Structures are given as structure tokens and as C-alpha cells.
Amino acid sequence: MSIGKRLTAEFFGTFWLVFGGCGSAVLAAAYPELGIGFAGVALAFGLTVVTMAYAVGHISGGHFNPAVTVGLCAGGRFPAKDVVPYIVAQVIGSIAAAAVLYVIASGKAGFDATAGFASNGYGEHSPNGYSLHAAIVAELVLTAFFLLVIHGSTDKRAPAGFGPLAIGLALTLIHLISIPVTNTSVNPARSTGVAIFQGTWALQQLWVFWLVPLIGGAVGGLIYRHLLESRD
Numbered sequence: 001m002s003i004g005k006r007l008t009a010e011f012f013g014t015f016w017l018v019f020g021g022c023g024s025a026v027l028a029a030a031y032p033e034l035g036i037g038f039a040g041v042a043l044a045f046g047l048t049v050v051t052m053a054y055a056v057g058h059i060s061g062g063h064f065n066p067a068v069t070v071g072l073c074a075g076g077r078f079p080a081k082d083v084v085p086y087i088v089a090q091v092i093g094s095i096a097a098a099a100v101l102y103v104i105a106s107g108k109a110g111f112d113a114t115a116g117f118a119s120n121g122y123g124e125h126s127p128n129g130y131s132l133h134a135a136i137v138a139e140l141v142l143t144a145f146f147l148l149v150i151h152g153s154t155d156k157r158a159p160a161g162f163g164p165l166a167i168g169l170a171l172t173l174i175h176l177i178s179i180p181v182t183n184t185s186v187n188p189a190r191s192t193g194v195a196i197f198q199g200t201w202a203l204q205q206l207w208v209f210w211l212v213p214l215i216g217g218a219v220g221g222l223i224y225r226h227l228l229e230s231r232d
Contacts, residue, residue, distance in 0.1 A: 001059055003082065007089040009060035013052040014093030017064050018193050021045035022118035023101050025183075038179045045184070046172030053164035062164070065187040066090055066210075067217030071147035075221030075229075077154075087189070094193030102197045119194045119202035120185040120209045128180040132208070135182045139212040140219070142174045143186045147220025148228075157230065185209040186216070 024044035028036045036044070053062040061078070063069045066087040072078035098117075105111050119125075122135035130138075146167075152158060153166035171186075178184045185191045191209035195202035 003085065006060040006082075007085055009056035010063060010086055010089040011093040011096075013056050013060065013062060013064040014090040014189050015097040016052045017045070017048040017187075018094045018097035018190050019101055020048035021190065022098065022194050023104075025118040026101060026105050039176065042172045042175030042179065042184075045175050046168040046170075048168075049171050050164050050168030053167060057164060060086075062167075064090060064093075064189075065213075065217075066189055067143050067187060067213035068147065068150060069217075070214050071143075071150070071217030071221035073221070074218040075147070075151050075225040077151070077221075090189040091192055094189040095196060096193075098193030098197050101194075113197050114200055116183075117194050117198045117202070118183065119198040120183045120191045121202060121205050122182060122208065125201050125205065126181060127183055130181045135208060136212050138178045138181045139185055139209065140216040142178055142184075143213040143216030144220035144223065146170055146174060146186055147217050148224055151221065151224035152228070155229070182209070186213050188213055 021041065021044050024036060025041045029038075029041050049062075049064065052064065056062060061072070063072065063086060069078060069083055069086045069090070073080055073083050102113060102117070105113070105117075116125075122130060122132045126135065149170040150163075150167055153163040174186055175184045178186075188210040191202075191206060195206045195209075
């Protein structure tokens with residue numbers, strides 16, 4: 001498959017993840033009386049990955065996340081020369097999704113993106129007031145385990161065709177755990193798009209949601225590669 005088609009698939013996959021996941025948080029999480037809440041947002045993020053992994057995963061591998069791209073590279077599943085192009089496509093997809101979401105959300109009176117706009121944060125900007133060190137530990141551990149699930153469920157020894165379900169359910173679980181802590185990143189691209197439109201504190205804290213998930217992804221990939229993967 002050509003690199004152009006693969007990057008296009010990553011763009012659309014990341015767009016759908018951000019639009020579906022962050023869109024559910026911005027538009028539906030606290031909707032009067034019918035709000036979907038944390039559980040609904042967590043499920044929305046998981047469903048975006050399941051649906052797009054089946055839709056375009058056969059084209060690009062279905063990363064939709066710089067931490068996944070780095071983790072798969074560290075795990076020996078992805079060529080280093082394609083890491084940067086993939087990440088660029090993912091970030092552009094995230095920004096495009098956040099822009100569309102902003103246009104929709106701003107159609108309601110009283111909308112204010114600076115109030116949060118589904119951005120990730122710690123300290124006073126954590127949904128439940130968790131500190132920087134709590135955010136770092138949560139994002140590191142959860143991203144590492146996300147990569148373990150991705151490597152394991154797509155291993156040649158795993159049941160064929162079920163990888164997207166396992167990965168989507170893992171992302172749902174990750175959100176159920178960490179929405180109160182950081183609003184859940186484990187994905188630098190997801191964090192970037194909405195942070196740009198939030199425009200203040202989210203951009204100042206964005207470094208955490210790039211650095212820590214990338215490290216966590218690499219750790220997860222290395223653990224699977226050296227401790228769990230079977231070498232014929």
C-alpha cells in the first residue's frame with residue numbers, strides 16, 4: 001500500500017477518534033437529563049477505534065495515535081522511517097476534527113471553548129483535581145498497557161479478526177479509569193487538536209500529554225517485544 005493512502009487512512013481514523021470521542025464529551029456528556037456521562041464518553045472513544053480499525057486498519061495498520069506508532073516501532077512492528085509521517089497525519093486529523101467540533105459546539109448560546117473543550121489537564125485542570133505526578137503515572141502505565149494489548153491482540157498467535165475489538169475495549173477501560181485524573185489522553189494527537197481550540201492552559205500543559213504517552217508507548221512495545229513475543 002502506498003504511503004499516501006496509508007497517511008490518508010491515518011488522517012481519517014484520527015479525525016473519527018477525536019470527533020467521536022471528544023465530540024461525545026463536549027456535546028453529550030452533560031446534556032440535561034440525557035447526558036451520557038463518563039461511561040458514555042469512554043465507550044465513544046472505544047467505538048471510534050473499533051469502527052475505524054475495521055474500516056481502514058487494513059490500509060494503514062490503524063494507529064490513529066502517535067504513542068501507538070512509536071510503540072509499534074519500538075516493538076519491531078513498524079518501520080522507523082514512517083514514524084514522523086504517520087504522526088504528522090494523525091495530528092492534522094486531530095486538528096481538523098477539533099475544528100469541525102468547534103464549529104458545531106459554537107452553535108449553542110453560551111459556548112466557551114476556554115472552559116475545557118475536552119482538553120487534558122492536571123492540577124486545577126484535572127477533572128477531579130489530580131496532581132502532575134498522578135497524571136504522569138496514570139498516562140505512562142495506561143499507555144504502556146494499551147500497547148501490550150495492541151501487540152498481543154494482533155500477534156500472529158492471537159485469534160484472527162478480533163484485534164480491533166480488544167483494542168477498542170482496552171481504550172474504553174482506559175477512559176473509565178483515567179477520565180477523572182487527566183480527562184484521558186494516552187494519545188498526543190487527541191490532546192493537541194482540542195488544546196489548540198481551548199487556547200490557554202491546555203496548551204501550557206500539553207507537553208505532559210506528548211512526552212508521557214510517547215514514553216509509555218515505547219515501554220509497552222519494548223516489554224512485549226523482549227518479554228512476551230514468541231520468536232520462531
